Amino acid sequence: MPLVIQKFGGSSVADTHHIFNVAKKITDVYKSGNDVVAVVSAQGDTTDKLQQLMEEITDEASKREKDVLLSSGEQVSSSLLAMAVQKLGFPAVSLTGWQAGFLTESNHTDARIIKIDTKRIENELKNKNIVIVAGFQGIDENGDITTLGRGGSDTSAVALAAALNADICKIYTDVDGVYTADPRSVVSAKKWSSLSYDTMFEMAHFGAQVLNERSIETAKKFGVTVEVLSSLSDNLSGTVITKETKAITNTISGISLKNHLAKVTVSARDNTEKHKNLITSEMDKTGIKIDSSMKPVGKQNKDIFNFIVEENHINDFLAVTKKIGIENQNIQISYEKNKSEISVINISESLNLNTASIIFETLSEMNIDVEMVACDEKRVSVVVASECANSAVNAIHSKLFEEDMII
Amino acid sequence: MPLVIQKFGGSSVADTHHIFNVAKKITDVYKSGNDVVAVVSAQGDTTDKLQQLMEEITDEASKREKDVLLSSGEQVSSSLLAMAVQKLGFPAVSLTGWQAGFLTESNHTDARIIKIDTKRIENELKNKNIVIVAGFQGIDENGDITTLGRGGSDTSAVALAAALNADICKIYTDVDGVYTADPRSVVSAKKWSSLSYDTMFEMAHFGAQVLNERSIETAKKFGVTVEVLSSLSDNLSGTVITKETKAITNTISGISLKNHLAKVTVSARDNTEKHKNLITSEMDKTGIKIDSSMKPVGKQNKDIFNFIVEENHINDFLAVTKKIGIENQNIQISYEKNKSEISVINISESLNLNTASIIFETLSEMNIDVEMVACDEKRVSVVVASECANSAVNAIHSKLFEEDMII
Numbered sequence: 001m002p003l004v005i006q007k008f009g010g011s012s013v014a015d016t017h018h019i020f021n022v023a024k025k026i027t028d029v030y031k032s033g034n035d036v037v038a039v040v041s042a043q044g045d046t047t048d049k050l051q052q053l054m055e056e057i058t059d060e061a062s063k064r065e066k067d068v069l070l071s072s073g074e075q076v077s078s079s080l081l082a083m084a085v086q087k088l089g090f091p092a093v094s095l096t097g098w099q100a101g102f103l104t105e106s107n108h109t110d111a112r113i114i115k116i117d118t119k120r121i122e123n124e125l126k127n128k129n130i131v132i133v134a135g136f137q138g139i140d141e142n143g144d145i146t147t148l149g150r151g152g153s154d155t156s157a158v159a160l161a162a163a164l165n166a167d168i169c170k171i172y173t174d175v176d177g178v179y180t181a182d183p184r185s186v187v188s189a190k191k192w193s194s195l196s197y198d199t200m201f202e203m204a205h206f207g208a209q210v211l212n213e214r215s216i217e218t219a220k221k222f223g224v225t226v227e228v229l230s231s232l233s234d235n236l237s238g239t240v241i242t243k244e245t246k247a248i249t250n251t252i253s254g255i256s257l258k259n260h261l262a263k264v265t266v267s268a269r270d271n272t273e274k275h276k277n278l279i280t281s282e283m284d285k286t287g288i289k290i291d292s293s294m295k296p297v298g299k300q301n302k303d304i305f306n307f308i309v310e311e312n313h314i315n316d317f318l319a320v321t322k323k324i325g326i327e328n329q330n331i332q333i334s335y336e337k338n339k340s341e342i343s344v345i346n347i348s349e350s351l352n353l354n355t356a357s358i359i360f361e362t363l364s365e366m367n368i369d370v371e372m373v374a375c376d377e378k379r380v381s382v383v384v385a386s387e388c389a390n391s392a393v394n395a396i397h398s399k400l401f402e403e404d405m406i407i
Numbered sequence: 408m409p410l411v412i413q414k415f416g417g418s419s420v421a422d423t424h425h426i427f428n429v430a431k432k433i434t435d436v437y438k439s440g441n442d443v444v445a446v447v448s449a450q451g452d453t454t455d456k457l458q459q460l461m462e463e464i465t466d467e468a469s470k471r472e473k474d475v476l477l478s479s480g481e482q483v484s485s486s487l488l489a490m491a492v493q494k495l496g497f498p499a500v501s502l503t504g505w506q507a508g509f510l511t512e513s514n515h516t517d518a519r520i521i522k523i524d525t526k527r528i529e530n531e532l533k534n535k536n537i538v539i540v541a542g543f544q545g546i547d548e549n550g551d552i553t554t555l556g557r558g559g560s561d562t563s564a565v566a567l568a569a570a571l572n573a574d575i576c577k578i579y580t581d582v583d584g585v586y587t588a589d590p591r592s593v594v595s596a597k598k599w600s601s602l603s604y605d606t607m608f609e610m611a612h613f614g615a616q617v618l619n620e621r622s623i624e625t626a627k628k629f630g631v632t633v634e635v636l637s638s639l640s641d642n643l644s645g646t647v648i649t650k651e652t653k654a655i656t657n658t659i660s661g662i663s664l665k666n667h668l669a670k671v672t673v674s675a676r677d678n679t680e681k682h683k684n685l686i687t688s689e690m691d692k693t694g695i696k697i698d699s700s701m702k703p704v705g706k707q708n709k710d711i712f713n714f715i716v717e718e719n720h721i722n723d724f725l726a727v728t729k730k731i732g733i734e735n736q737n738i739q740i741s742y743e744k745n746k747s748e749i750s751v752i753n754i755s756e757s758l759n760l761n762t763a764s765i766i767f768e769t770l771s772e773m774n775i776d777v778e779m780v781a782c783d784e785k786r787v788s789v790v791v792a793s794e795c796a797n798s799a800v801n802a803i804h805s806k807l808f809e810e811d812m813i814i
Contacts, residue, residue, distance in 0.1 A: 068486035079475035
């Protein structure tokens with residue numbers, strides 16, 4: 001019997017109405033003669049609420065305890081969803097991460113899955129149960145609860161699809177597929193019917209929030225066919241992510257946007273390169289993500305270097321530089337918030353010079369200042385002030401896609 | 408090193424302020440040179456909120472899924488409490504029911520503990536960790552999450568004390584001990600410094616909410632010394648529950664009160680005894696608790712019999728009588744809500760005739776109608792209208808205790 005994995009995010013199960021909507025999507029697939037395993041995130045703003053409770057207690061909670069706390073959210077949503085499926089008259093059983101057999105590394109709050117012991121799930125499927133799995137979580141070899149980091153439920157679903165050799169992994173979200181740009185801000189964005197793993201990875205890496213990067217890596221590694229589709233509409237066809245397809249080689253596949261970035265500027269009178277390396281390695285050690293691939297545009301001062309850091313990590317960044325004593329060495333660190341990174345994804349180096357010139361020309365016509373730029377065989381990225389980002393994305397999209405639409 | 412088990416109920420961890428208050432009680436005991444295992448209930452009204460979520464989905468949730476849902480509450484409170492203990496500068500680790508080794512029967516929502524595998528807890532204690540255990544929960548032999556029923560965290564704590572051979576099990580609650588009557592309604596109630604297991608059991612059975620019955624049975628079975636004390640005040644001495652003590656033999660030990668009861672009246676023209684037995688056995692099968700020990704006072708009609716049923720079980724009671732076809736047999740069932748049962752606990756039959764007459768005399772003087780009565784070697788109970796219950800308890804307490812106080 002075909003096996004379908006379905007994954008539903010937090011907004012899809014935010015309240016009773018949404019939960020029954022999801023229960024219907026699950027039972028429809030079951031009624032069509034499939035085995036079904038559904039992976040579910042915590043309801044709506046549950047995770048935020050739990051974080052608030054935590055922050056009232058401490059601003060330096062141990063990651064182990066944080067995982068115990070946050071994983072309760074999916075335990076709640078999975079049991080409620082199982083109740084709703086039962087209410088519709090179908091047999092269902094919810095399983096937490098450890099019950100579903102997710103063994104992970106011990107790296108709390110961002111653990112990687114080591115393997116999935118699928119015995120319990122297979123038994124439940126044999127008994128014709130619809131299995132509802134709490135996403136985002138597992139246990140390590142000590143029996144401690146772990147979580148998989150941001151977007152972890154996507155990874156749970158794709159890894160389960162691989163372990164169970166499922167026919168397809170359907171990721172339900174609040175858009176009905178993957179677009180050439182975010183359809184909420186670019187009205188003329190077009191939906192792809194299919195995309196390669198590599199292209200999807202780049203789009204996710206540079207800001208498309210429809211699927212997380214780790215889940216795409218996992219899908220590629222195990223050849224899992226993933227479909228991104230809407231949990232709200234009944235439009236059945238989404239975007240299928242699969243192996244390289246001819247149609248999308250050497251083609252610009254989309255425009256991604258990352259907001260809430262800060263541009264950090266470090267002025268060092270001497271040993272500039274040494275300090276840059278020191279900061280990079282320390283941030284790597286402490287897990288603070290910095291982007292040093294972006295280069296300034298225009299005349300450059302060799303005593304100055306820049307990093308792009310997510311706004312909500314800027315305090316951590318400054319705490320680390322303070323701790324390693326950077327500030328005692330005649331070095332000044334400043335930052336500007338409200339920066340955005342626009343990336344055009346284009347798995348073909350040969351096309352990128354042309355793409356870059358189109359981007360610069362478009363932004364120049366709009367009088368938008370390009371503050372930083374990065375260009376490689378997979379993308380062209382520019383950093384602009386966030387207030388210009390949406391109009392810039394729309395203009396670039398219009399230039400690249402609407403005159404000579406390939407889809 | 409001495410081992411102390413501490414148990415904190417939901418109101419004791421209701422918010423951040425209360426959590427830190429509890430964390431301080433825990434670390435004080437730890438600082439005094441004890442190993443500490445704390446058992447914690449879900450925060451304040453968490454369980455009610457989860458029940459509400461469930462009832463929005465279905466009024467007939469499977470008990471298995473209900474246990475998955477409700478057990479998340481203690482997972483949250485245990486991790487928050489561990490964070491607070493850490494914030495105070497002490498090492499702590501939270502454990503869910505399954506991590507703490509609680510193996511139970513499969514009887515979801517009211518499972519009994521079979522055994523506790525204490526290996527994990529002992530390892531944590533060896534590493535000098537303060538262990539915070541999520542109360543009320545365990546797993547069955549299938550690896551499914553179970554809960555222990557009302558007051559289950561008390562049972563978790565006492566069973567842990569037995570399994571770990573702890574020196575004492577301290578139950579922190581919103582009163583600072585066990586009183587001759589509920590001190591919230593009887594101002595002159597006096598606190599016992601110690602009570603026997605048997606007396607405490609009777610007091611709990613007949614309404615004292617300070618400890619649940621199953622935990623007292625467990626304490627008696629394994630000889631666990633239990634102390635009931637306040638989580639709010641710093642008054643250190645509570646009430647110690649232990650083996651029979653001389654001081655409290657042949658003594659009235661307290662007045663318990665049960666509210667929210669319904670008096671069910673069944674009128675059967677024939678086969679009265681047969682129907683009574685049928686109803687009793689069916690309620691037993693379906694787990695609906697009825698009290699048939701209470702007898703009407705005054706002239707009795709042999710075609711009529713009564714049960715005392717908790718108000719929130721009255722609909723279930725009627726559903727069962729309907730299902731077994733009782734109503735088709737010339738039988739009428741009616742009920743009155745807002746009844747209360749007052750019990751005077753007195754582990755000595757010889758004293759009870761005198762006690763009964765004092766109770767009747769007191770209520771008669773107050774013009775309070777005694778609707779039903781039960782009397783055995785452990786207690787004298789009367790059923791009265793709830794609106795009279797508090798004044799009745801106060802008057803009886805005054806007669807029995809205040810003139811010739813034994814404590």
